[in-house]
Amino acid sequence: MNIPVVENVLKLNDEIAAENRRTLKDAGVVTITLIGSPGSGKTTLLETTLKSLGNDLSVGLLTGDIATSRDAERLAPHSPHVAQINTGGSCHLDANQIKQGMKQLPLDKLDLLIIENVGNLICPVGFDLGQDAKIGLFSVPEGDDKPAKHPRIVLEASLLVLNKIDLIPYVSFDRDVFYGDLKSMREDAPVMELSATTGEGIDNWLDWLRRLADEG
Amino acid sequence: MNIPVVENVLKLNDEIAAENRRTLKDAGVVTITLIGSPGSGKTTLLETTLKSLGNDLSVGLLTGDIATSRDAERLAPHSPHVAQINTGGSCHLDANQIKQGMKQLPLDKLDLLIIENVGNLICPVGFDLGQDAKIGLFSVPEGDDKPAKHPRIVLEASLLVLNKIDLIPYVSFDRDVFYGDLKSMREDAPVMELSATTGEGIDNWLDWLRRLADEG
Numbered sequence: 001m002n003i004p005v006v007e008n009v010l011k012l013n014d015e016i017a018a019e020n021r022r023t024l025k026d027a028g029v030v031t032i033t034l035i036g037s038p039g040s041g042k043t044t045l046l047e048t049t050l051k052s053l054g055n056d057l058s059v060g061l062l063t064g065d066i067a068t069s070r071d072a073e074r075l076a077p078h079s080p081h082v083a084q085i086n087t088g089g090s091c092h093l094d095a096n097q098i099k100q101g102m103k104q105l106p107l108d109k110l111d112l113l114i115i116e117n118v119g120n121l122i123c124p125v126g127f128d129l130g131q132d133a134k135i136g137l138f139s140v141p142e143g144d145d146k147p148a149k150h151p152r153i154v155l156e157a158s159l160l161v162l163n164k165i166d167l168i169p170y171v172s173f174d175r176d177v178f179y180g181d182l183k184s185m186r187e188d189a190p191v192m193e194l195s196a197t198t199g200e201g202i203d204n205w206l207d208w209l210r211r212l213a214d215e216g
Numbered sequence: 217m218n219i220p221v222v223e224n225v226l227k228l229n230d231e232i233a234a235e236n237r238r239t240l241k242d243a244g245v246v247t248i249t250l251i252g253s254p255g256s257g258k259t260t261l262l263e264t265t266l267k268s269l270g271n272d273l274s275v276g277l278l279t280g281d282i283a284t285s286r287d288a289e290r291l292a293p294h295s296p297h298v299a300q301i302n303t304g305g306s307c308h309l310d311a312n313q314i315k316q317g318m319k320q321l322p323l324d325k326l327d328l329l330i331i332e333n334v335g336n337l338i339c340p341v342g343f344d345l346g347q348d349a350k351i352g353l354f355s356v357p358e359g360d361d362k363p364a365k366h367p368r369i370v371l372e373a374s375l376l377v378l379n380k381i382d383l384i385p386y387v388s389f390d391r392d393v394f395y396g397d398l399k400s401m402r403e404d405a406p407v408m409e410l411s412a413t414t415g416e417g418i419d420n421w422l423d424w425l426r427r428l429a430d431e432g
Contacts, residue, residue: 037254038337038365039358066338068364089368091307091338119365120338121254122282122307141357141383142255148284149254149335152305167357170386172413197388 013127016095020102020130027107029060030216031115032209033093033129035153036137037146038119041163043071045137045196045205046116050078052199052206057213058109062101063116064093071116081105092123095130112213125152132216133158140164144177147185154185159192159208166195229343232311236318236346243323245276246432247331248425249309249345251369252353253362254335257379259287261353261412261421262332266294268415268422273429274325278317279332280309287332297321308339311346328429341368348432349374356380360393363401370401375408375424382411 024031034042043063050059060081063071072084083104085097098115105113115131117124125134136157138146141164147154154160162178182189192208194201240247250258259279266275276297279287288300299320301313314331321329331347333340341350352373354362357380363370370376378394398405408424410417 037335037358038362039253039355065365067367068361070361070364089338091336118338119253120307120336122305122334122336123339139255139357141355141380142253145284145286146254148286149281151283164357167383167386170383 010126013095016099017128017130020095020098021132023102024107024113024130027110028216029107029110029113030213031113031129031131032133032135032158032212033115033117033124033131034135034137035117035121035124035157036119036139036163037121037142040119040137040139040142041196042116042119042137043074045161045163045194046075046114047078048196048199048202049114049206049209050075052202053209056206056210057111060105060107060110060113061116062093062098062105062113064097064118066090066118081110087118091118091120092127093117093129094127098129112209121146121150121153125150125156133212136160138162138178140167140173141171143172144174145181147178148181151185154182154189157190159190161205162191162193163196165193165200166198226342229311232315233344233346236311236314237348239318240323240329240346243326244432245323245326245329246429247329247345247347248349248351248374248428249331249333249340249347250351250353251333251337251340251373252335252355252379253337253358256335256353256355256358257412258332258335258353259290261377261379261410262291262330263294264412264415264418265330265422265425266291268418269425272422272426273327276321276323276326276329277332278309278314278321278329280313280334282306282334297326303334307334307336308343309333309345310343314345328425337362337366337369341366341372349428352376354378354394356383356389357387359388360390361397363394364397367401370398370405373406375406377421378407378409379412381409381416382414
């Protein structure tokens, strides 16, 4: 009884995601989804990104949480195009929520749409939203074993970001373990280290975003 | 079509959880579930706990992850009664997995069973496993906004632990925000601060565990 229902839900999600992808492509908007644990620094990275990009790109944001609109409130001062999606308990965003969220944004004015998923390294990976690229965000204080424990995001991400490298002196984090696991799962895994709070490595990230938006 | 199936899954889970609870009670085992984000320090807290408890209590451990048996490997040197449960992608443990895991442990020899759930602040909260108490684990580098964003664990936990307080000097974390949110959701929320790596506050945690085991 179970499996067919789950399949239908995923099939419906994939259909709406494909529709979102067409709508975004037609509007000339390149879209990324940011996936990471609660507290991995997704919103802080977006704050730094918006401040640093200046007028380079016109960015829209859809930010997901199970409760509160705090992320949208933090991002609103840096962009006029922000909408919060509350999932009402669900552990991930789905394509229909993005479809509804897109209606809140002036797509024809955007170069880049960034979707900040619910804080969770597991559920969001399995749901296509219509994005062009998935970004997997790890952070130093989470520990060096997180890639090994979350293989799917490692395998599916267009880019993996290791955030909070400014905290390496204060915690137990072995880069050899982190990179050893990554390479054993995916030899050419694309990884970028940065600190969204100190700004270290942010230029590489901005270049990556600009390049993606140019190619899109 | 959807809702009845979900209800059946939860109903079946609740029935097996009730069965687990009876089995554990009959064996005189008090059981807690540890719920927190990836990297909140669940396994480190358990390592410190097992080392510090010495022979005070006989502790069994069931540790859940979507991949790898690294947590069980970390805990095995500190207890002879450890089993790993791999969920194969699922974002939480369920009661049947605990039922199977319990078969790997000598329940009649245990005072306390600690279940370390999959790293996730959302999904594990909704699935009863048969435990006596749920512990919600937050950690300082995740940020002061995590209680507000995860109301269900705040409302349902028998104890909330704020881990990694040794990192407060190095990150942006406002205790007034953290406690203000907690108190607005649950006036008498029971909270304990500690650092599983430095040992600060661990005595309070051990006392809490001993008291729970005594009462159980």
